[in-house]
Amino acid sequence: MAAAIFAAAVARPSARLGPLAVEAPDEDAFTLAVAAAEALPVLPGGGAPSRLDLVGDFGPSAEWGIPEALGWRDTAVHTSSGGPAHLFEAIRGHGREAAERTRIVLAVDRSGIGRGRGIAHGALAVALAIGPGTGIQVDHVAAHVRSPSEPPQPLRPEHLGGRPSGDPVALLLIGDDERLVAAAREAGGLGFAPSVVPKAPPGTGPAPTTPYALALRASDPETAVHPFVLGALGADRDVYVRGRVTGTVAWSESAPAPTMVLSAPPAPDEPQALDARSEGAYVPRARYLENLPSRWRLEADWCPGCGRWTFPVRGACSGCGDSEHLERRPLSRRDWKVEAATIVRPGAQPTEFDGTVALSGAYGVVIARSPEGPRGTFQVAGPAAPIELGTAVTTVLRRLYPMEGEWRYGRKALVVKSPA
Amino acid sequence: MPEGPRALLRTAVDAAFTSVDRGMDRSRVEEAFLGTLGFSGWQLGNASAVLAEEARIGHAPVTRVENACASAGFALRAGARAIESGERDVVLVVGLEKMSDSPSPHRRYWLGVSGDTEWERLAGLTFAGVYALMASRHIAEYGTPREALAEVAVKNHANGLLNPNAQFHKAIDRAQVLAAPRVADPLGLLDCCPVTDGAVALLLAAEEVAKPLTDTPVAIAGTGAGSDALALQERDSMTSLAATRHAADEAFRRASFDRSTVGFLEVHDCFTIAELLAIEDLGFAAPGEAARMTLEGVTARNGRLPVNPDGGLKAKGHPIGASGASQAYEAFVQLRTSAGPRQISGVERALTHNVGGSGASATVTLFERV
Numbered sequence: 179m180a181a182a183i184f185a186a187a188v189a190r191p192s193a194r195l196g197p198l199a200v201e202a203p204d205e206d207a208f209t210l211a212v213a214a215a216e217a218l219p220v221l222p223g224g225g226a227p228s229r230l231d232l233v234g235d236f237g238p239s240a241e242w243g244i245p246e247a248l249g250w251r252d253t254a255v256h257t258s259s260g261g262p263a264h265l266f267e268a269i270r271g272h273g274r275e276a277a278e279r280t281r282i283v284l285a286v287d288r289s290g291i292g293r294g295r296g297i298a299h300g301a302l303a304v305a306l307a308i309g310p311g312t313g314i315q316v317d318h319v320a321a322h323v324r325s326p327s328e329p330p331q332p333l334r335p336e337h338l339g340g341r342p343s344g345d346p347v348a349l350l351l352i353g354d355d356e357r358l359v360a361a362a363r364e365a366g367g368l369g370f371a372p373s374v375v376p377k378a379p380p381g382t383g384p385a386p387t388t389p390y391a392l393a394l395r396a397s398d399p400e401t402a403v404h405p406f407v408l409g410a411l412g413a414d415r416d417v418y419v420r421g422r423v424t425g426t427v428a429w430s431e432s433a434p435a436p437t438m439v440l441s442a443p444p445a446p447d448e449p450q451a452l453d454a455r456s457e458g459a460y461v462p463r464a465r466y467l468e469n470l471p472s473r474w475r476l477e478a479d480w481c482p483g484c485g486r487w488t489f490p491v492r493g494a495c496s497g498c499g500d501s502e503h504l505e506r507r508p509l510s511r512r513d514w515k516v517e518a519a520t521i522v523r524p525g526a527q528p529t530e531f532d533g534t535v536a537l538s539g540a541y542g543v544v545i546a547r548s549p550e551g552p553r554g555t556f557q558v559a560g561p562a563a564p565i566e567l568g569t570a571v572t573t574v575l576r577r578l579y580p581m582e583g584e585w586r587y588g589r590k591a592l593v594v595k596s597p598a
Numbered sequence: 599m600p601e602g603p604r605a606l607l608r609t610a611v612d613a614a615f616t617s618v619d620r621g622m623d624r625s626r627v628e629e630a631f632l633g634t635l636g637f638s639g640w641q642l643g644n645a646s647a648v649l650a651e652e653a654r655i656g657h658a659p660v661t662r663v664e665n666a667c668a669s670a671g672f673a674l675r676a677g678a679r680a681i682e683s684g685e686r687d688v689v690l691v692v693g694l695e696k697m698s699d700s701p702s703p704h705r706r707y708w709l710g711v712s713g714d715t716e717w718e719r720l721a722g723l724t725f726a727g728v729y730a731l732m733a734s735r736h737i738a739e740y741g742t743p744r745e746a747l748a749e750v751a752v753k754n755h756a757n758g759l760l761n762p763n764a765q766f767h768k769a770i771d772r773a774q775v776l777a778a779p780r781v782a783d784p785l786g787l788l789d790c791c792p793v794t795d796g797a798v799a800l801l802l803a804a805e806e807v808a809k810p811l812t813d814t815p816v817a818i819a820g821t822g823a824g825s826d827a828l829a830l831q832e833r834d835s836m837t838s839l840a841a842t843r844h845a846a847d848e849a850f851r852r853a854s855f856d857r858s859t860v861g862f863l864e865v866h867d868c869f870t871i872a873e874l875l876a877i878e879d880l881g882f883a884a885p886g887e888a889a890r891m892t893l894e895g896v897t898a899r900n901g902r903l904p905v906n907p908d909g910g911l912k913a914k915g916h917p918i919g920a921s922g923a924s925q926a927y928e929a930f931v932q933l934r935t936s937a938g939p940r941q942i943s944g945v946e947r948a949l950t951h952n953v954g955g956s957g958a959s960a961t962v963t964l965f966e967r968v
Contacts, residue, residue: 460707461716469716489832490717496832518738518836520730521783522722529706531722543721545731545831553831555721564783567738578720588720 181277182313182424183269187217189303189432192560195440199302202438203537204559204576207236207286209587210303212247212575213432214284216511218305221280226250227307228279231268234260234286239584244284247474247575247587249508253282260287262410262417263321269308270316280309312425321417333364338407338420432574438538438561452580460530463582473588474575476511478552479504489552507550512572514546514591517553519565530579530586544591546571556591563593570594603640603696606797607652610692614799619812622688622801624653630660630690631677633670634919637708638700649692653799658690664919666712667868669693670798671922671952671961675821677802678963687807691800693920697793705793712918712955714829726790726869728830728956730782733871735836737784740886742874744784748775749892750870751788751912757899758909760940763924765794765915775870789870791910796917798924805968816933819855819947820964822848828958839957842879846951849962850881857881860964861945862904862932863897864925866953867911873897876951877905880962904942907932922952922961929965 189210193202201210211232221227230253232240245253258264268283270276283306318339408419461469471477472490479488479495481504486497489509494501521542524535534541542558542565558565559576571591578586601609615622632649646660663673670693677691697705710719718728736742752772758764770788778786808815824844827833834840850856857880865876877888882903891897897905908914908928911921929948931937948965 460710461720465716473720496827518731518735518830520727520734520785521780522724522727522730523780523782526724526726526781527706527722528710528719528724529703530719532703534722541722543723543727543731545735545836555718555723555829555831557722567734578722586720 180315180317180424181271181281181308181310182315183306183308183427184311184313184425185219185307185428185430187214187305187430187432189213189217189305191302193438193440195442200440202440202560203534204578204590206577206585207234207303208240208243209575209577211236211240211244211284211286211305214303214305215244215248215282217430217432218282218307219428219430221307225280226253227282228275229254229256229271229281231281231283232257233265233268233283236284236286237585243587246470249475250282260285261415262419263319263415266316266319266408266417266419269306270319271308278310280307282307313427314421314423316419316421318420319417320419321415323415326414333407333409333418337418452585453583460528460581461586463584466581466586471506476509476548476554476573476589477506478509478550480507481505487550487552489548489554509548509550509552509554511589512594513549514554514556514571514573516544516546516565516567516569516571516591518545519543519567519569521562521564530581533579542591544571546591554589556589559590559592565593601795602699603645603694603797604648604652606696606795607649607692607694607799610694610797610799611649611653611690614690614801618801619814620810622811624655626688627653627655627658627690627801628686628688629658629677629680630655630692631663631673631680632660633663633665633673633691633693633922634695635664635666635669635708635711637695637697637918638704639708640696645694649694653690653692655690665959666954667866667916667918668922668952668954668959668961669919671925671950671963672823672954672959674800674802674922674926674963675823675961677800678818678821681802681804687804689802691802691923691926692797693917693923694797695917695919696795697917698795714955717829717831724782725956726782726785729869729871730785731830732836732875732956733784733869736871736874736886739837740889742886742889743893744776745772746874746889746892747784747789747870748772750867750873751775753892753898754867754873754906754910754912754914757907757940758913760899760938761908761914762938764909764913765792766909766913785869785871791868791912791916794915794917796915796920796924798920798927800923800926800930814934815968816930817966817968818963819966820849820851820853822846822850822852822962823960824848825959826957828955830956833957837875838885839875839879839953839960841957841960842876842951842953842962843881845960845962846880846949849949849964853964853966855947855964855966860903860947860949862907862942862948864908864928864948864950865905865910866921866925866951866960867906868916868953870912872953873905873910873912875957876953880949880951899940899942907937907940907942922950925950925952926963926965929963933965933967 191199191201193200265285286303320337405422410417479491481495483500484497488496521540523540527535540562542562545553545555547553572594573589574592576590578588634645646662650660663669665672674691677689680686680689755770758766775788778788780786822845824841826841867873874888877883878885883891895901899907946967950963952961
């Protein structure tokens, strides 16, 4: 049985800079990738995927951080730079295992304004779940590198591994420039029905790779686009993909975030800013890493002896002290209820959060109770606003602050609805 | 030039010896306990030796006690137990903190030392935020009016006016408290204790040793202490400090009197909400009732149960590791009828209450006129 994309999810940045969707100060490619992956429906069997392909630049800690955040610790991780060829190669996969096991492809783009100065904005992350069964199937990927002075390659059957069989066949092209239209005409010579997919989905900001994944959305079985050819013309390479739609794909979006309106692009990550050192109370890197199971994955220990939860985990039951029979269980990442709330005003923040306050002012902090019982303390993502007790929040992985050469990440609360 | 930690220690210890009515030679001190956080890293881990030098107590052993804001409360308890056990006849207990000479960023680092740095601090909380969370919950559970929190500050500032050792000698009204800039909602600037320098020295002696030294000793009638989870999220309640309840129960079990005969309370009002929590947890008001008591004037200096007649941490100031000892000082002067214009008439017994962190530790000490 061939492998197909059976579920997909998108995470968009939550801030706005003029008409552009851009990353909030506490978002980056890593947090958006985790958000997209968490928005995926539960994998078959509830387990971790056998392989995770990271396509694009997710930042320095992604290769271990993304599997850590998602709890996919036995998953083989493969990385590649961005671009449609890598994306579709990852989707297609290789060998028997690629066809028989569940895999995840995470793609991200960070590009756009100020790029020449190293500032990245407009990230968009897409998570694709691939496994045996029906959905969107990628059969063939062809990429042609050429000099920027050469015209795009006219589409020929050999680019697609032979003439596609079956009718109708749609050619989906990304972008809206003249070359695409010409290529579509050329393709029309093969008897396809060409259509052009907008380059950047509205509200996402510029993003060169993920629209190719989003373009797959256009190949909805409802529109009877079955065998399809997807073409992308880049500055120095053309990519053509042949595939088929054999079933429905469940698309989902990560939880909508409150919009933060920025007046200027956030500053790029300066090495000296990341190199912050604490002079007093803080969490050294060793403690930070030790706490990641609870901090990132909300893992708690449940004690079968006394029935008590211990969160955050600390190797022993906080009730009876048992350390041998504890059952490690992840708490729900959604539907926490706020039991106490405050807004920390500028000047009352720990010094680690001086940068947060300088960029976005006051922030909220809540203590919320999980559906399972344990409580947690979370900063609130997005602009500070009063939160009524009883409000339901979901949790999202975000940047907390830079320390000792890296960003520290943790879960923040995101308000999803007011109390009934 | 501001006084440094050594000068603060020397001043307080000298004053303690001077206050002994019939005088006492320093060589009689057999052991000392020093409560200090070591704010800003001053003499970190080595403050005991500095106390021995400045107190001029020879080679008597000094133990440093660090239990956050309750350091001096626990030092006092350690000193009292050294005497109760029969091991020592005379003990010196000192509380010390020097906070004002650190720049603001250093203060904010150090003020977080005593909290849950791994979870609460990473969520962006300092103590103002932690107590604000408790206040939000208390307001939700009991309908506690914001005016009651403001009244705590108004009352304690009024009391501070009469205390020459208070940091603030400034009367404020409820409108000012309510209009003050917010620090962590619902708490504003005037709901928060200040950054303070201070040292307090207490001389403890076995009863038969104390009698020849003074005609008006004050007895430590009972001590108690308690602990709780460091982080608020892990406690059973966010509107009640179990450590305080445990400490109070223990202290009253050891004393020969009950709550009805206590003349006034010195409680740990680092934030206004903390005074309401303390009155309830110490057993002087039912849960949710301290606000009403405060608004009705029961806790005013001339009320039925005065609370923080010295101005409390709010107006007297909160030199972290010294505050527990300063509360004992107030009990001492009040019960000896030597509190001057802030003297409460007819008091025979007093309670002091010192909290570490946001309630992770607490001490309660009961005092009685002899």
